[in-house]
Amino acid sequence: xxxxxxxxxxxxxxxxxxxxxxxxxxxxxxxxxxxxxxxxxxxxxxxxxxxxxxxxxxxxxxxxxxxxxxxxxxxxxxxxxxxxxxxxxxxxxxxxxxxxxxxxxxxxxxxxxxxxxxxxxxxxxxxxxxxxxxxxxxxxxxxxxxxxxxxxxxxxxxxxxxxxxxxxxxxxxxxxxxxxxxxxxxxxxxxxxxxxxxxxxxxxxxxxxxxxxxxxxxxxxxxxxxxxxxxxxxxxxxxxxxxxxxxxxxxxxxxxxxxxxxxxxxxxxxxxxxxxxxxxxxxxxxxxxxxxxxxxxxxxxxxxxxxxxxxxxxxxxxxxxxxxxxxx
Amino acid sequence: xxxxxxxxxxxxxxxxxxxxxxxxxxxxxxxxxxxxxxxxxxxxxxxxxxxxxxxxxxxxxxxxxxxxxxxxxxxxxxxxxxxxxxxxxxxxxxxxxxxxxxxxxxxxxxxxxxxxxxxxxxxxxxxxxxxxxxxxxxxxxxxxxxxxxxxxxxxxxxxxxxxxxxxxxxxxxxxxxxxxxxxxxxxxxxxxxxxxxxxxxxxxxxxxxxxxxxxxxxxxxxxxxxxxxxxxxxxxxxxxxxxxxxxxxxxxxxxxxxxxxxxxxxxxxxxxxxxxxxxxxxxxxxxxxxxxxxxxxxxxxxxxxxxxxxxxxxxxxxxxxxxxxxxxxxxxxxxxxxxxxxxxxxxxxxxxxxxx
Numbered sequence: 191x192x193x194x195x196x197x198x199x200x201x202x203x204x205x206x207x208x209x210x211x212x213x214x215x216x217x218x219x220x221x222x223x224x225x226x227x228x229x230x231x232x233x234x235x236x237x238x239x240x241x242x243x244x245x246x247x248x249x250x251x252x253x254x255x256x257x258x259x260x261x262x263x264x265x266x267x268x269x270x271x272x273x274x275x276x277x278x279x280x281x282x283x284x285x286x287x288x289x290x291x292x293x294x295x296x297x298x299x300x301x302x303x304x305x306x307x308x309x310x311x312x313x314x315x316x317x318x319x320x321x322x323x324x325x326x327x328x329x330x331x332x333x334x335x336x337x338x339x340x341x342x343x344x345x346x347x348x349x350x351x352x353x354x355x356x357x358x359x360x361x362x363x364x365x366x367x368x369x370x371x372x373x374x375x376x377x378x379x380x381x382x383x384x385x386x387x388x389x390x391x392x393x394x395x396x397x398x399x400x401x402x403x404x405x406x407x408x409x410x411x412x413x414x415x416x417x418x419x420x421x422x423x424x425x426x427x428x429x430x431x432x433x434x435x436x437x438x439x440x441x442x443x444x445x446x447x448x449x450x451x452x453x454x455x456x457x458x459x460x461x462x463x464x465x466x467x468x469x470x471x472x473x474x475x476x477x478x479x480x481x482x483x484x485x486x487x488x489x490x491x492x493x494x495x496x497x498x499x500x501x502x503x504x505x506x507x508x509x510x511x512x513x514x515x516x517x518x
Numbered sequence: 519x520x521x522x523x524x525x526x527x528x529x530x531x532x533x534x535x536x537x538x539x540x541x542x543x544x545x546x547x548x549x550x551x552x553x554x555x556x557x558x559x560x561x562x563x564x565x566x567x568x569x570x571x572x573x574x575x576x577x578x579x580x581x582x583x584x585x586x587x588x589x590x591x592x593x594x595x596x597x598x599x600x601x602x603x604x605x606x607x608x609x610x611x612x613x614x615x616x617x618x619x620x621x622x623x624x625x626x627x628x629x630x631x632x633x634x635x636x637x638x639x640x641x642x643x644x645x646x647x648x649x650x651x652x653x654x655x656x657x658x659x660x661x662x663x664x665x666x667x668x669x670x671x672x673x674x675x676x677x678x679x680x681x682x683x684x685x686x687x688x689x690x691x692x693x694x695x696x697x698x699x700x701x702x703x704x705x706x707x708x709x710x711x712x713x714x715x716x717x718x719x720x721x722x723x724x725x726x727x728x729x730x731x732x733x734x735x736x737x738x739x740x741x742x743x744x745x746x747x748x749x750x751x752x753x754x755x756x757x758x759x760x761x762x763x764x765x766x767x768x769x770x771x772x773x774x775x776x777x778x779x780x781x782x783x784x785x786x787x788x789x790x791x792x793x794x795x796x797x798x799x800x801x802x803x804x805x806x807x808x809x810x811x812x813x814x815x816x817x818x819x820x821x822x823x824x825x826x827x828x829x830x831x832x833x834x835x836x837x838x839x840x841x842x843x844x845x846x847x848x849x850x851x852x853x854x855x856x857x858x859x860x861x862x863x864x865x866x867x868x869x870x871x872x873x874x
Contacts, residue, residue, distance in 0.1 A: 383737065383758070411730070414729055415734075416737050442715070449721055449724065450725075451722070478706070480708075483688055483694060483705060489688075501713055506702060506710065
């Protein structure tokens, strides 16, 4: 649908509104109908079919999604951002570099379709395109696993092997993918070093608690030492009610501590667990959920190499109507 | 045919005061031909009431009727076929006629409402049964989605969510609405206040500088297992030591199944790998100890204490605590407060000693 509507696409990239410091309006698409209908009053909510995020930077963009601490949502972020990018029309290859404890295939519901992995490719048992698992829901999304669980991993698999894989993806016949997302393992061991080797940019996933922040700061330091300068963070599992009660660090506090640009803020959502269990990423849910929307927005910003200019801080009570007394 | 009998019997039970239209109606209900209806009306005009037991309604014209003045029902049925079935019919009609009229009237009233109710209930039952059967047949339709789900070919929980979403822009869609003043955003029906991000480029640079000071790190170039010797042309900072119990090391393919089967080094039930690990660790420990001894020989103690002051004092106080605990174990007269006091008293002395 999106491709068929491409001729309507606004070729100009979005520009920031000088009167508005916030992020959301900066991405208000310029619809063709809006100026015709109400030239002086911008419509706040219209169905958009005629705009696609403008891909910034050189393709393929090799993005590593890392955190340091385990369990903060690296794999969930990889799955959801990856499928959001695929929905936006970009070709994506997600590499599960979490070799020992891979889970990305489960989150995507592709666990039964992983027949070959990179280890078999390196051993010469199969071709690279055979190891790529194409998602049937969004055919421009592909998954690549490094090895099968419980298989012996040769020590030789390291950064160089992953660089070879990325180069092979660039050189394949269909053309290079737009995005190569690397799901990094937790910790800063050999797996981490392997995962960050081919990356040009990094997405740091953290939760607003001190343990995660300390690890995130350390990992950011290691990434910067390794020459990855483009680091953005996603603050995951944010609860606005707890922030309001000052039981949780706010996103702005986290940003103050880490000093990183914000790619997204993902609110805590019970749907995340359900979608994980189902093997159906959150961003494909209908109706969309709060966390799913936040992931989509993060993916949009990733495409445009943009960052958040405003964050949601607290929940405001909705204005009650005239008939609220009667339950209206 | 049965309905016809019933109708006929009912008509017989009607008292005289019934109008002809009623009878006509009943005849219509019976669904008879118009000739029969006419015949019925004609008979009633004469003030006679006839009950006819007919086995075949289409032979009406061929039949002959007799009506007596005493309101007695005379039944004469001339049925061409089924002569045997006449007798029980006549018997039945006799019994019906012999019933007392009051009771019969009451019964009639009851039966009308009862029949209406019965019809309603039956209709309801039929509707429910039909819908149930329809649902059942829909579920059991081979090749349907439900069938696929039952057979495990399709995951039921993915149904209904496989269609793509109707919007493409996550910032401007029915679920996300930015307020007019740009200070609020409504997402999924909840209204949130927006706060601007205040991080500046200078702050980012300061943080980068802080991290570059805090985390001195070089990308490891060489990964070595424990026991391997460091090559001479490699910077020791870029060597990454993989511990022996690391999954990467333990899944290394140097121990294959064949070796595991014919492991001559396995003695007294200790697996070779564990023994090797133990020996490697032992070697490492020894080498570390040797290094420390060498270091102690080289490094001046006075200079070292400057750097290790908090560490040392901490150690000493721990020693003190251990001593005091052992003392308290040996002599129960020593209380905890004494030991605390001891440590408190000893601490300034040690600090003084460590001061140059």
